[in-house]
Amino acid sequence: MELSARYDPSKIEEKWYAYWLEHKFFHSEPDGREPYTIVIPPPNVTGILHMGHVLNNTLNDVLIRKARMDGKNACWVPGTDHASIATESKVVAKLKAQGISKEDLTREEFLKYAWEWKEEHGGIILQQLRKLGASCDWDRTRFTMEPALSEAVINTFVYFYKKGWIYRGVRMVNWDPEGHTAVSDDEVIHKDTHSHFYHLRYYISDGQGHPTDQYLVIATTRPETIMADAAICVNPADERYHWLRGKHVLIPLINKEIPVIEDSYVEMDFGTGCLKVTPAHDAHDYEIGMRHNLPILDIIDDRGRLNENATILVGEDRFVARKKIVKMLEEAGNLEKVEDYTSPVGYSERTNAVIEPRLSAQWFLKMEDLAREALASVEEGRVKFIPDKYRNTYRHWMENVRDWCISRQLWWGQRIPAWYLPDGSFVVEATAEEALKAAQAKQPGLTMADLRQDEDVLDTWFSSWLWPVSVFDPQMPGHPDHKPNRDLSYYYPTNDLVTGPDILFFWVARMIMAGNEYMHAEPFRNVYFTGIVRDKLGRKMSKTLGNSPDPLVLIEKYGADAVRLGMLLCSSAGNDILYDEAQVEQGRNFCGKIWNAYRLVAGFQVDPALPQRESDATAVRWFRNKLSQAIATVEDHYAKFRISDALMTLYKLFWDDFCSWYLELIKPAYGASIDPETVRCTLGFFEDLLKLIHPVMPFITEELWQAIQPRKEGETIMFAATPAAGEYDTSVIDAFELAKETVMGIRSVRKQKNLPPKDTLEVKVKGGFPADMIPVVAKLANAGPVSLVEDFGDATGVSFMVGTVECFAVLGGLVNVEEELAKLEAALAYQRQFLENVRKKLSNENFTAHAPEKVVAMERKKEADSLSKIESYENQIKLLKNNE
RNA sequence: GGGCGCAUAGCUCAGUCGGUUCAGAGCAUCUGCCUUACAAGCAGAGGGUCGGCGGUUCGAAUCCGUCUGCGCCCACCA
Numbered sequence: 001m002e003l004s005a006r007y008d009p010s011k012i013e014e015k016w017y018a019y020w021l022e023h024k025f026f027h028s029e030p031d032g033r034e035p036y037t038i039v040i041p042p043p044n045v046t047g048i049l050h051m052g053h054v055l056n057n058t059l060n061d062v063l064i065r066k067a068r069m070d071g072k073n074a075c076w077v078p079g080t081d082h083a084s085i086a087t088e089s090k091v092v093a094k095l096k097a098q099g100i101s102k103e104d105l106t107r108e109e110f111l112k113y114a115w116e117w118k119e120e121h122g123g124i125i126l127q128q129l130r131k132l133g134a135s136c137d138w139d140r141t142r143f144t145m146e147p148a149l150s151e152a153v154i155n156t157f158v159y160f161y162k163k164g165w166i167y168r169g170v171r172m173v174n175w176d177p178e179g180h181t182a183v184s185d186d187e188v189i190h191k192d193t194h195s196h197f198y199h200l201r202y203y204i205s206d207g208q209g210h211p212t213d214q215y216l217v218i219a220t221t222r223p224e225t226i227m228a229d230a231a232i233c234v235n236p237a238d239e240r241y242h243w244l245r246g247k248h249v250l251i252p253l254i255n256k257e258i259p260v261i262e263d264s265y266v267e268m269d270f271g272t273g274c275l276k277v278t279p280a281h282d283a284h285d286y287e288i289g290m291r292h293n294l295p296i297l298d299i300i301d302d303r304g305r306l307n308e309n310a311t312i313l314v315g316e317d318r319f320v321a322r323k324k325i326v327k328m329l330e331e332a333g334n335l336e337k338v339e340d341y342t343s344p345v346g347y348s349e350r351t352n353a354v355i356e357p358r359l360s361a362q363w364f365l366k367m368e369d370l371a372r373e374a375l376a377s378v379e380e381g382r383v384k385f386i387p388d389k390y391r392n393t394y395r396h397w398m399e400n401v402r403d404w405c406i407s408r409q410l411w412w413g414q415r416i417p418a419w420y421l422p423d424g425s426f427v428v429e430a431t432a433e434e435a436l437k438a439a440q441a442k443q444p445g446l447t448m449a450d451l452r453q454d455e456d457v458l459d460t461w462f463s464s465w466l467w468p469v470s471v472f473d474p475q476m477p478g479h480p481d482h483k484p485n486r487d488l489s490y491y492y493p494t495n496d497l498v499t500g501p502d503i504l505f506f507w508v509a510r511m512i513m514a515g516n517e518y519m520h521a522e523p524f525r526n527v528y529f530t531g532i533v534r535d536k537l538g539r540k541m542s543k544t545l546g547n548s549p550d551p552l553v554l555i556e557k558y559g560a561d562a563v564r565l566g567m568l569l570c571s572s573a574g575n576d577i578l579y580d581e582a583q584v585e586q587g588r589n590f591c592g593k594i595w596n597a598y599r600l601v602a603g604f605q606v607d608p609a610l611p612q613r614e615s616d617a618t619a620v621r622w623f624r625n626k627l628s629q630a631i632a633t634v635e636d637h638y639a640k641f642r643i644s645d646a647l648m649t650l651y652k653l654f655w656d657d658f659c660s661w662y663l664e665l666i667k668p669a670y671g672a673s674i675d676p677e678t679v680r681c682t683l684g685f686f687e688d689l690l691k692l693i694h695p696v697m698p699f700i701t702e703e704l705w706q707a708i709q710p711r712k713e714g715e716t717i718m719f720a721a722t723p724a725a726g727e728y729d730t731s732v733i734d735a736f737e738l739a740k741e742t743v744m745g746i747r748s749v750r751k752q753k754n755l756p757p758k759d760t761l762e763v764k765v766k767g768g769f770p771a772d773m774i775p776v777v778a779k780l781a782n783a784g785p786v787s788l789v790e791d792f793g794d795a796t797g798v799s800f801m802v803g804t805v806e807c808f809a810v811l812g813g814l815v816n817v818e819e820e821l822a823k824l825e826a827a828l829a830y831q832r833q834f835l836e837n838v839r840k841k842l843s844n845e846n847f848t849a850h851a852p853e854k855v856v857a858m859e860r861k862k863e864a865d866s867l868s869k870i871e872s873y874e875n876q877i878k879l880l881k882n883n884e
Numbered sequence: 885g886g887g888c889g890c891a892u893a894g895c896u897c898a899g900u901c902g903g904u905u906c907a908g909a910g911c912a913u914c915u916g917c918c919u920u921a922c923a924a925g926c927a928g929a930g931g932g933u934c935g936g937c938g939g940u941u942c943g944a945a946u947c948c949g950u951c952u953g954c955g956c957c958c959a960c961c962a
């Protein structure tokens with residue numbers, strides 16, 4: 001096989017992905033093996049791949065590929081989410097650009113456009129994931145709004161309704177006037193916003209609807225809502241306002257009479273101590289209104305405009321109305337003063353519109369029981385969070401959970417299966433036919449034409465929370481006709497979930513609830529939380545900042561393996577990722593390193609008659625042990641989800657141990673041949689390394705695994721078994737470590753003395769140095785002869801310590817005696833001080849009495865080693881002085 | 885305002901039970917090398933009062949208190 005001097009990922013990646021697909025290596029069917037299952041966090045169907053997806057899906061792919069090589073039946077289910085608000089607003093925007101307004105369309109017409117949009121843009125992201133190397137079981141691709149999964153949602157709604165946990169109620173909801181829908185509390189983002197605090201005079205009524213000359217002052221940020229005021233409220237303990245008891249005041253401009261009431265909700269020292277109560281447009285005011293039986297007057301429509309109830313400024317947008325009414329109030333003499341004011345204002349997460357608290361009829365799901373169970377799942381350890389700190393956040397939320405508003409005033413989504421009868425009552429059934437039957441049971445003689453289905457759709461999360469169940473069994477086990485499902489019983493519960501902490505409550509918590517409810521088992525065992533991908537300055541990636549690279553461009557430039565490695569290098573669980581293209585470069589460089597190492601190995605000239613050199617036998621023995629040790633470390637890291645640590649261990653194993661030490665050691669001289677045994681072992685190591693790296697860098701490892709020895713069609717590294725961590729002898733590793741340090745010491749001497757690497761250098765080492773490492777040192781430090789001696793005799797040169805072993809580089813006249821003496825004296829002084837410290841510790845009876853034996857023994861060893869070093873230094877100094 | 889968490893080298897982070905010759909890694913930096921696998925590389929080197937203060941302990945990066953500075957979540961006083 002011809003190997004180009006430089007690794008070119010583009011063709012290789014395309015080739016192997018096609019090969020994997022062709023052979024259906026990603027596809028899983030239930031069998032006798034242990035399953036390992038991941039369901040993808042479904043991206044928005046119309047979304048495109050961004051760096052967050054790259055991080056998440058790389059982690060997923062590493063886990064799934066690792067499990068596959070560990071012999072498990074690995075199944076990664078991909079799919080997309082219909083994302084009702086996000087998608088609907090995109091469709092609305094697109095239609096608007098074409099001059100079509102959503103209001104002019106029927107529901108059916110709009111949905112036709114939406115489905116067209118979905119067909120056109122939907123699933124692009126899944127194509128993009130293929131470029132990344134994601135080994136999803138594409139045959140199992142799901143969409144949360146496909147007919148089967150919609151049925152799952154509808155069945156779930158009916159299930160919970162019949163259980164009595166879904167109810168319809170009028171509540172103060174967060175209204176998004178731009179999206180024309182209610183959004184949940186979690187979809188509201190509070191931002192500090194500059195506004196004004198308007199102090200308004202409300203004149204006391206004379207009882208006939210006419211103002212007296214007495215007035216009170218209220219402070220409000222929302223003067224446009226005064227027409228909806230139902231009362232003025234003061235704290236009963238506030239003596240300043242006792243004179244107002246029983247009085248009525250007139251709303252400015254419209255002269256409507258409203259009572260003064262008392263409620264301890266009002267803070268005496270905030271504002272003026274007088275609160276205008278506007279039950280229809282403020283959640284707290286609503287509560288006060290309920291307590292005091294105040295009438296509710298809604299003056300804002302679903303677009304945020306004042307309606308007829310306002311009597312003035314009808315049809316004006318709320319913010320326009322605010323400006324206008326301030327002027328009107330000023331002219332009427334009701335505006336006492338205006339203060340600058342900054343307060344938190346709720347914004348819609350999707351549309352960024354200012355949320356309007358609004359009363360409306362919505363559907364709710366009771367959360368109390370679900371939350372209690374789901375909390376126990378995590379508290380009792382059946383679901384593990386990585387990192388663990390999110391347990392606290394989770395607990396806090398689960399203990400303060402409120403009922404879930406599941407209805408949305410949209411069209412794109414699963415329509416609520418409730419049908420209203422002419423008398424205003426309703427029935428809930430999975431289909432219109434069943435609904436009609438149920439309706440007829442209540443009221444004989446009704447026809448379909450008498451029924452009207454609820455206009456709202458369900459919150460998207462009401463479908464995503466079923467994902468780990470519904471992708472395998474869309475009927476859902478709660479259905480009365482449910483039959484056992486082979487896929488569900490095999491793959492559920494899934495194993496690991498990789499997701500961002502931002503959807504801990506939206507999604508993770510609710511999946512646990514649904515899993516507990518339907519399966520009596522949590523949907524996954526481990527939840528690995530990634531951080532947010534930020535740029536290297538720590539800023540969130542955003543379109544407006546333009547700091548978000550296009551992953552596809554990166555993949556094209558550096559290769560998918562490089563991008564994957566670049567993302568994982570700095571990603572410890574739960575930490576934000578500061579993305580820097582330099583990391584992807586590092587990934588590319590690593591690919592180059594692997595590629596070139598292979599070029600070296602593949603180019604070996606084997607001479608079958610050649611016996612194995614001693615240094616090569618040593619190298620093989622060492623690397624075999626080193627490899628086993630590293631595998632054990634990597635396995636441990638994986639078991640603890642320390643993915644970037646596992647990766648770094650492999651990175652150093654390959655680059656430092658394998659390339660810089662092992663290959664340099666066995667590499668024959670230019671033009672020379674190598675013995676067959678060493679080559680055999682080296683290829684074995686290389687293959688093991690490729691297998692270990694494969695989950696992280698699937699493409700280059702497949703390419704080289706296929707090249708390293710002939711493979712049959714249909715063979716793949718994807719199913720090669722993860723190399724097992726064998727026994728390893730640390731004494732072998734330690735001995736080689738000593739040799740490495742010696743080599744580094746000699747190289748350092750060379751560098752200091754400016755000795756060309758080509759010139760050999762005579763080296764003497766003293767007793768205690770492992771004899772089998774002598775050839776290793778000779779080869780790697782280009783030293784020779786290297787001799788094991790009792791003392792250094794009268795040679796001139798430079799000595800250095802490796803642990804407690806003395807080494808000596810013979811330099812002849814190159815030695816600067818004074819310089820060396822100074823160095824040795826300094827080292828000696830340091831060592832004496834060190835010894836003194838150790839002895840001080842050892843003579844402390846408190847220490848020897850309290851510290852564990854092991855620790856004390858360690859100190860005694862330090863003492864002995866230190867003594868031996870001191871002796872060495874003293875000898876070396878003596879020697880140097882004699883030679884002077 | 886309530887809760888949770890973080891602070892270790894220029895950057896990003898490890899540091900598992902309080903104890904190894906423990907202060908580490910990768911990247912970046914500096915120096916020297918185009919040495920026949922790799923300059924996207926090789927070899928060598930420098931770099932930290934473990935945020936401040938106090939305490940517990942024979943012993944603290946590690947435990948406790950406190951201060952400072954950051955981050956996240958929840959709530960929202962009109």
